[in-house]
Amino acid sequence: MGVAIRRAGEGDRELVVRLLDEAFQDDPVSGWIFPETEDRRAKHPGLMAAFTDIVLAAGRIDLTEDGSACALWLSLPADDHDGDGGAEDDGPAQVRQAVDPDNERIEAIGRLTAAIHPSGRAHEYLWMIGVAPAHQGEGLGTALIESVFDRCDREGLPAYLEASNARSRKLYERLGFELAGPVLNLPEGGPAMWPMWREPRTAEAAS
Template identity: 85%
Template structure:
C-alpha cells in the first residue's frame, strides 16, 4: 500500500513543529545540544520551529497525509555558500539568538555542518526527516525520501544529508547514500555522518 504524501504549507506549521519535536527529543544530537532533560523539553520545540520556518520560507516540506512523518528539503544551487559568506555566517548565530542565546551549541552545530556541506554541484539537501515515535519502522521515512530521490534520478541531481544516528545512517545507505567525507564528531558529543547520493539512471515506467 502506497503512502500518501503532500507538500506542507504555512497552515501545517504547528503540526510539523510538534512532529519534529517528538521525533527528535531523544535523538543523540538533540541530546547534545540540550544536555539537560528539562531544558530540552522546554527549548527543543523552539529549535524545531526555527528550522521549520527556514524551510517553509526557502525550501519544501513533504508530509504524509495522516501527519505522522515529514521531510524538510532545501534545493542547493551549485557553489552555494561561496558568494554569500555573510549570510552563511549569520545563520547559526541568528538561530541561537532566537531559540536560546545562552546555548553556544545551537550555533556550533550550525557552523560545523555548514563547514562540511559539499559545494560545487547543485543538489537536494535533506535537512531533517521526522517520524512520530509510535509510527517508526513502518517505512514512512523511506517513502518520503524515495519520492524525492525518484525526482533526483529523473533530473540527474545528487542528494545530500547528515545522519544523526547509526540507525538512520543504515537506512540512508540502503537508499544509495555513501560517505561524503570524514565523520563529523561533535565536541564531547555524538557523531554525524555526511552522506551523498549520486543520481541513478532513470528508467521510464
C-alpha cells in the same frame, strides 16, 4: 500500499514542529545541544520551529497525508556553501538568538554542519526527516525520501544529508547514500554525524 504525500504549507507549521520535536527529543545530536532533560523539553520545540520556518520560506516540507511523518528539503545551487539554503553567515547566530541566546551549541551545530557540507554541485539537501514515535518502523521515512529520489533521478541531481545516529545511517545506506567525507565528531564528547551523498540513478542503473 502506497503512502500519500503532500507538500506542507504555513497551516501545517505547528504539526511539523510537533512532529520534529517528538522525533528528535531523544536523538543524540539534540541531546548534545540540550544536555539537561528539562531544558531540552522546554527549548527543543523552539529550535524545531526555527528550522521549520527556514525551510517553509526557502525550501520544501513533504508531509504524509495522515500527518505522521515529514521531510525538510532544500534545493542548493552549485555555489552554495551553507547548509541553510544560502542564508547569510550569521544564520546560525540568528537561530541561537531566537531560541536560546545562552546556548552556544545551537550556533555551533549550524556552523559545524555547514563546514562539512559539499559544494560545487547543485543538489537536494535533506535537512531533517521526522516520524512520529508511534509510527516509526512503518516505512514512512523511506517513502518520503524515495518520492524526492524520483525527481532527483529525472533531473540528474544528487542528494545529501547528515545522519545523526547509527540506525539512520544504515537506513540511508540501504537507500543508496554513501559516506561523503570524514565523520563529524561533535566537540566536548558529543556524538558523531555522518555526511552522506547519493548520486542520481539512470534508468539503466535502477533497473
